[in-house]
Amino acid sequence: VSAIAVNPEIDALTVGLVGLDGTVRRLVRHEYDQIPTAAEALALAGSVISGLADEVDLVLAGIGVAVPGQVRTSDGVVRNAPHLDWHDEPFGEPLAAATGYPAFVANDAALGALAEHDFGAGRRHEHLVYVNGGASGIGGGVITAGALLGGASGHAGELGHVRVSSSAVRDSAGIAGTLEAEVTRAELMAALGLRQADVRQFEDALLADRSDAVAAIVERQVGHLGTALAAAINLFNPEVIALGGFLAALQAYDPDDLDRS
Numbered sequence: 001v002s003a004i005a006v007n008p009e010i011d012a013l014t015v016g017l018v019g020l021d022g023t024v025r026r027l028v029r030h031e032y033d034q035i036p037t038a039a040e041a042l043a044l045a046g047s048v049i050s051g052l053a054d055e056v057d058l059v060l061a062g063i064g065v066a067v068p069g070q071v072r073t074s075d076g077v078v079r080n081a082p083h084l085d086w087h088d089e090p091f092g093e094p095l096a097a098a099t100g101y102p103a104f105v106a107n108d109a110a111l112g113a114l115a116e117h118d119f120g121a122g123r124r125h126e127h128l129v130y131v132n133g134g135a136s137g138i139g140g141g142v143i144t145a146g147a148l149l150g151g152a153s154g155h156a157g158e159l160g161h162v163r164v165s166s167s168a169v170r171d172s173a174g175i176a177g178t179l180e181a182e183v184t185r186a187e188l189m190a191a192l193g194l195r196q197a198d199v200r201q202f203e204d205a206l207l208a209d210r211s212d213a214v215a216a217i218v219e220r221q222v223g224h225l226g227t228a229l230a231a232a233i234n235l236f237n238p239e240v241i242a243l244g245g246f247l248a249a250l251q252a253y254d255p256d257d258l259d260r261s
Contacts, residue, residue, distance in 0.1 A: 002056070004049055004063040004101065007108060008041045010083050011135045011196060015048045017056065022119035026052065031196050038078065038089035046098040053099075062101050065091060066108035068136045070155055076105035082172040083136030108132065109157065112244050113141025114148055121242040129232045131159050131225075132244035137172055138180040142236050149236075164227040179228040183221040185246045191217055203249035218253050225250060226261020 002025060005016040013036070017026035028048050036044065045065075053060060069081025076092015078084075096103040113122075113130035122128035128143040138160030142149040149156045160180035161173055171180035189197065191214050192205045206214070229241060243251055251258050 001059045001061055003061050004052065006045050006049075006063060006065040006095075008036070008045070008065075008067060008084065009135045010035050010068075012198070013041060013044050013048070014198075015045060015052065017052055017058075020061070022115070025058075026056070028052070029198055035084055038084075038086045038091060041084075042091065042094050042098065045095060049099050049101075060101055063095060063099065063103040064111070065095065065103060065105040066111045067091070067105060068108050068134055068139060071105050071107050073104070073106050073154070076103060078105065081136075107139065107141075107155075108134070109139030110141040110148060112139075113143055113157070113242075116240075116242040116244075117143045117146070122240050125239040127237065127239045128242060129157075129159075129229075129236055129238040129240070130242045130244065131229070131232075131247055133183065133185060133247035133250075134245045135185055138183060138247070140232075142232075142238075144236060159228055159232055162228045162231055164224040179224060182224040183247075183250075187217060188214075188221075188246065199245060199249075202246055203252065206246075206249045206253060218250060219257065222250055222254070222257050223261050226258055229258075230261075 002017050002019050005018050007014045012029050012031040015028045016024050018024050030044060067078050067081055068083060070079045072079055078086045078089045078091050080087055092103045092105040109132045112132050116122040116130050117128055126146040131140045140157045140159035142157040161171060161175055161178050163177045164179050165177040165182055167177040167182060169181040170176050171178045192209055194205055
């Protein structure tokens, strides 16, 4: 028995075939030249899922969609995904209708926090802070006493919008000097000379480049990341901090630097 995982981002749509033990059995990444509309992403996801279903001899339990934005989980409507420019876009119900499998949609960082708690760095721990860096920005999720912290409207844990500097640079919410504004994958991609890269390709390229220019960017971004994580530690008192996406690569570049920050 397996599930389908779908992650629409600004640079690519990733679809995974995942065992119920958390093992990724198959991964398909479809890159695109421009940000897709919700309808285009739905059509592409449906096509990839149909192909996977035809290829594998497995029972598919359903589809989970991780969206970099605010989602109404009751019916799978993407309320606001600013980087994708999706607003009040139905996604869960149309995807279920197109594929024949039940589909559930939620915020990508919140799902990342749950995944780390159940299968990853947070196993056997009840208090965890998860921060993910993707092509579209930075999101976060908090597990406290074994449960995902939701807040009044279900959007707690957005550490990307925590202010870390007095810079005038603004994030996707229009807030200046935040973690998301100061720590960006795009800046690192440009410095590395990369146009497209998945998580592994990005990390390999970053760890291989020890030039002064790249090292200076990493040092500055890690300093801002350390400021945000220090705030999270004081607020939530976690046992574990888990970093995902390009933030994990930043930490791996100099494992001691983040601790010093």
